[in-house]
Amino acid sequence: MSLLQVNNVTHSYGATNRFWRAGRQKTVLSDVSLSIEQGQCLGLLGTSGAGKSTLGKVILGLEKPLKGQILFQGVDLYETNPSTRRRLRRDLQAVFQDCYSSVNPRMNAEQIIGEPLRNYERLSPNEHRRSISMLLESVGLSPEDRGKYPHQFSGGQLQRINIARAIALKPKLIVLDEAVSSLDMVNQTHVLHLLDELKTSFGLSYLFITHDVKAACSLSNSLVVMEKGEVIESCEDQSQLIASSHPTVKKLLESILSEHPRSRSIN
Ligand SMILES: Nc1ncnc2c1ncn2[C@@H]1O[C@H](COP(=O)(O)OP(=O)(O)OP(=O)(O)O)[C@@H](O)[C@H]1O
DSSP: OOSEEEEEEEEEEEOOOSSOSSOOEEEEEEEEEEEEOTTOEEEEEEOTTSSHHHHHHHHTTSSOOSEEEEEETTEETTTSOHHHHHHHHTTEEEEESOTTTTSOTTSOHHHHHHHHHHHHOOOOHHHHHHHHHHHHHHTTOOGGGGGOOGGGSOHHHHHHHHHHHHHTTOOSEEEEESTTTTSOHHHHHHHHHHHHHHHHHHTOEEEEEOSOHHHHHHHOSEEEEEETTEEEEEESSHHHHHHOOOHHHHHHHHHHHHHSTTOOSOO
């Protein structure tokens, strides 16, 4: 049994316009299926507007699909009872692109990272403090950073705080929605490396949503490419992606080669 199974998901948003408020529906996901195994990272690639973030929201239980199923640990997320859903939800976390808007600026690092622990665990003050120290250390920060506020961290450090919060409950799957896209190249490399390490040490699985083919290939075990709400390519590894004959995939790959004209590979 796969950790996550997305079965034939279709979703649309109600389009609105100035004259006709409840307009026609716009289909943004069309019969999408994919799966993620325990301990694996699936890279979800595609151009802007392909439906990647919408699929991420559907998987996180934030956007009920019109049709199809999200099976997480074998349970249909949208058909199960509220208590099972809450139990499953702790195993399903997310890190988003904008590290600053993902946190409350009035909370310090300890409060931000401790939020899921307060919601789901009954820890003594000492256990809570120890957990925060361990989480800060697992993302390469120091326990002394616990009292700092978001504005006192760099973008890369704050994204580490977001990652620490996401791993606090030892989840099974993390949806990383453009989680490294707003970081500079150096921080991007460091955070990708950290995510890879955490995946191994905690047995985590990721859905890594990105438009960055290089980043996707560096972290992912398998890759899916979407266009206009449909899956247009599924690859077991990057060599299959390179061999794809689909024009959109070729364009995605060409964009890397034109960025790095001397590079003949995506490594
Ligand atoms: N809440 C919403 N209401 C209406 N339309 C939406 C909503 N969210 C997204 N859309 C539309 O759905 C389509 C898919 O958007 P989505 O954000 O899922 O794509 P994406 O592949 O993640 O794009 P990007 O890489 O630019 O973030 C787009 O046309 C977008 O305008």
